[in-house]
Amino acid sequence: MITPALPTPRTAHDRTSSADESTTAWALAARGGDPDAGERFVRALHRDVRRYVAHLCSDPQAVDDLAQDTFLRALGSLHRFEGRSSARAWLLSIARRAVVDSYRHAAARPRLSDVPDWQPAAESVQPRGLPGFDDGVALLDLLAGLPEERREAFVLTQLLGLPYAEAARVSDCPVGTVRSRVARARATLVDLLDAAEQPAAARPA
Template sequence: MITPALPLSYERTPSADESITAWALAARGGDSAAVDHFVRALHRDVIRYVAHMCADPQAVDDLAQDTFLRALGSLHRFEGRSSARVWLLAIARRAVADSLRYTAVRPRRADLPDWELAVELAQPHGLPGFDDGVALFELLDGLPEERREAFVLTQLLGLPYAEAAALSDCPIGTVRSRVARARATLMALLAEAEEAPTPALAAA
């Protein structure tokens, strides 16, 4: 990865977003320390976003690195008109879209044991209504792409609905509707999982 031993993403607050945007602007001017702060602050958000949006968990790390490489190569064009977080997630969105177009024309690789790591990295903690042990990655994978993206952006990454709408190029009301439908579907799937008998009980 670009930066080893990266910590969790910074708490999403207006002041934190302002700091991250300031780091991005400083990094544009060649400040290497600002580059490091910028990458560390948003690394977890990018991992979560691409893990939930791409069709191949094995590609998560590559997509995250591709996102940051694209961003660092485009920093000279970043003017701070939007938050650096939204700007970076827009780049991640394009990276995922490019990856999906590429993988659509070649056979998918077989699943490997490290898919569990991608799930763990994407797994939110302390999200109301979800136990930490639930493989939310798998549940979200069953949602339509637009609802999955709206849920990930607002509920997992904490973007305001207005910023999620700008990123997704749709009205705020549409984002709210997608999130509500995604939440309803996820709660229904969780209820089904809780009611399903375990293999041991089923065999008894």
């Protein structure tokens, strides 16, 4: 049974603010030459980068390569990171550019096959064996039906827990636009969840 429980912005923010402070501190320490901090920075954000890349990428088989490319770019650019935004928002911006660059590269050569669905890769980085996992997969199914811009705003703020201001920087759009996209995405998801539950409720016990 699908439960129409969508995360709230406040809950997502509270859950990630402390972690963001830690990862940002590790990134700044790694910038100063601390190798242990660099390893902690990568481990802490690896899953978020894979989830975001999986959302953006049309080829699930390329997710690991793009995530690795993201971290290689980030580690090579740490000397320019000054902590003005969280390290996670900074890293997701790099991930977005890595995906865009991969599309540009792919456009220059013919593709042997086309896998238009990001969902299998996104599901592969969902935690398994935990309460609510089935609902999480169902939510991914519903997210696939959203317009791309609304889906990205929802993933950044509700699944990855970025504050709206940082999600706006990652998406390169005004904060008000992100809020509008998330509100519309949530309204659509609630309608889809309600519609998905109707047949189950109509079935005899």
